[in-house]
Amino acid sequence: MEASAPTHRRRLPAGRKADLATYVEQTGQVTVGDLATHFEVSIDTIRRDLDQLDREGVLIRTHGGAVSAASGQLKDRALDVRLRMQTEEKERIARLASNLVEDGSVIMLNAGTTTLAVARALRNHRDLTIATNNLRIPAEIAPSAFRDLYVFGGAVRAITQATTGPVTFTMTPGGPDVDIRCDLAIIAVGAVDESGYSTSNLGDAAMMSEMIQRADRTAILADSSKFDRRLFAQVTGLERADFFVTNTPPTPRLLAALAQADVEVITP
Known part of the structure; x- marks a missing residue:
């Protein structure tokens, strides 16, 4: 029986998901534009990726970008970000x-x-x-x-x-x-x-x-x-x-x- 056409994926491709999470953790704070350029995808794609990773607790979504959710990063962060941590x-x-x-x-x-x-x-x-x-x-x-x-x-x-x-x-x-x-x-x-x-x-x-x-x-x-x-x-x-x-x-x-x-x- 012929397989049906693949439906739209609700999860990120595993490779990009891991790479994006690692990049944000290493960088600490990123913008949507920077990520779109770095991963060579559209801004809308990056926004969806960040929204999903935020829901999973991998990073913290901010206006225009994201910051690392790693507890070891004790840098000054804006209040709206820190309100969502711990x-x-x-x-x-x-x-x-x-x-x-x-x-x-x-x-x-x-x-x-x-x-x-x-x-x-x-x-x-x-x-x-x-x-x-x-x-x-x-x-x-x-x-x-x-x-x-x-x-x-x-x-x-x-x-x-x-x-x-x-x-x-x-x-x-x-x-x-x-x-x-x-x-x-x-x-x-x-x-x-x-x-x-x-x-x-x-x-x-x-x-x-x-x-x-x-x-x-x-x-x-x-x-x-x-x-x-x-x-x-x-x-x-x-x-x-x-x-x-x-x-x-x-x-x-x-x-x-x-x-x-x-x-x-x-x-x-």
Whole structure:
């Protein structure tokens, strides 16, 4: 019996699929145009390929291109990309961190998608005073959760949708800074190893460090992709945190270092 004509394939040809995934992982960030030129196919074909690989979790689709989904690549990424990375892990961490917050307390939250998840997890809290440099939090946190919400001024980093500057407020223009304190600083970091907590930007590191200095207690947040890594700017040593909140137990070496620094590790 004669075989019928082949139907339109819904999956990528195996060779191009593997090559495309490898190319994106090695390059880190690519555009549709670059990929079309590199693989000598149409832009529409590349768009379909990227959509399929995004659905399979091989890469992360962005406007006009894609970035690698490899957890080992700890480069600065735009917020819309990072919002789609390790989402389940961040939600677990956020729920644990929210349990450390007492109604009526004063908290500071730094920039990042994990602290944004914390803000959403605070929906059942009441009478909080919140200070943050995360420009997305005012729109995402439940209005019933807070009594007062303050956003630190400074230069805006578009890639993180956050401000970078001093952790201070003034009552009047040109007046003296108000000395502020908080009960708990909730700080998401980009990496953690035996030397401490780090991030990729100097301004962010300075702001995070100052939040920690102004807090009675500090909870550091990091998912397992951040373990045993070191980024450009050191935030502080391990011992400056009271809690380390993560989605899975740290590696034995990191766990021993946290224990030595008297940091309580909180996992699901």
